[in-house]
Amino acid sequence: MQKFFILWGSLLALIIGGCSTKHYRVSEPKIITLKTPKIKFSDTGYIRHEGESVEVELFTAGVAVEKISIDALVCVTAGCMSEEAFVKEYLYPDYPRDTMRRIVLGQDIFGGRGKEEMCDGRLFQFIRNDEMDIIYRRGKGEIYFKDRLNSLIIKIEDFKENNATE
Template identity: 35%
Template sequence: MIFSLFIFTGCFNTTQPQLNSSSATILIKTPQMKFYDKGFIYKYKEFTQVQIFSAGTAILDMKIYNDRICRTTFKCQDLKTFNKENLSSSYPDNFLKELFEKEQKEVIHRDKQNDILIKIIRD
C-alpha cells in the first residue's frame, strides 16, 4: 500500500503554482543572444520563466530568479555574470527580471551604446 502511494505521488508535478502567465512576441537582440518569435512569460512566486518557441520547439527556456538566471543551454549564472556576458555590466542585477515582469502591453528596451534591443509585445 505504501509503495503504491509512493509511485502515484512521485508522478505529481511539484512545480509551484503560477501567479500569472501571458503569451507574447519576444525579441532579444544582443551581441551574444538573438531570439525573435512567439513565447510565454510565466510568473511564479520564486522566479519568472521566459520561453520562446520557433516551429513548436523551445529555442529559449530561461528562469530568472532574484539571485541567478538559469537557461537550458548553460548552468545557472549569478545576475552580475549574466549581465556582463550577455547584456552589459552597467545594468542593475535585477534588470531582466523587472523588464519581463512589467505588465504593459508593449515593453521596449533599446540600448544603442551596447547594441541591445529587447522588445516584448503581449498578446
C-alpha cells in the first residue's frame, strides 16, 4: 500500500511541477536563419522571452522541428546543458557563455566591445582578432550576427505578411 502512495505521489508531483509549461510575456513570429556547426536552419519561428529566459522555436512547413530554451540551462531536442557548454558546442568555444541569449534578445555581446551607433538608429558591433571576425547588427526589425572566420550566421527578422493592398 505504501508503494502505491509513493508512486501516485511521485506522479502527481511530476504532473504539477515538472511538466508545467513556461509562460513567456513576449512571443513574436520571426524569420530565422541559423548556420552553426550543429544547426542549419532557415524558415519561420517564434522568439519568446520573459526577463532573461528565452525560447527559440523553429518551424519548417508549419511543423515545429527544434526548440532552444535558454534559462538556468540551455535545452535543445538532444538534451540540456549549461550555457557555456552550449556556446562551445553550438557556436564557438571562445565566445562568452551568454552570447546566444544576448543575440536572440538583441543585446550587446562581448561587453559592448566595438559598438557603434549609426545615424538611422541601428547598432553595430565589430569584433576582430585572430580567432573571430564578427559583425553584429541590430535595429530596423533585424538582428544579424556573422562570424566570417568561424562560418557562423544568426539572422532574425520581423515576420511581415505580404499584403496585396500595399
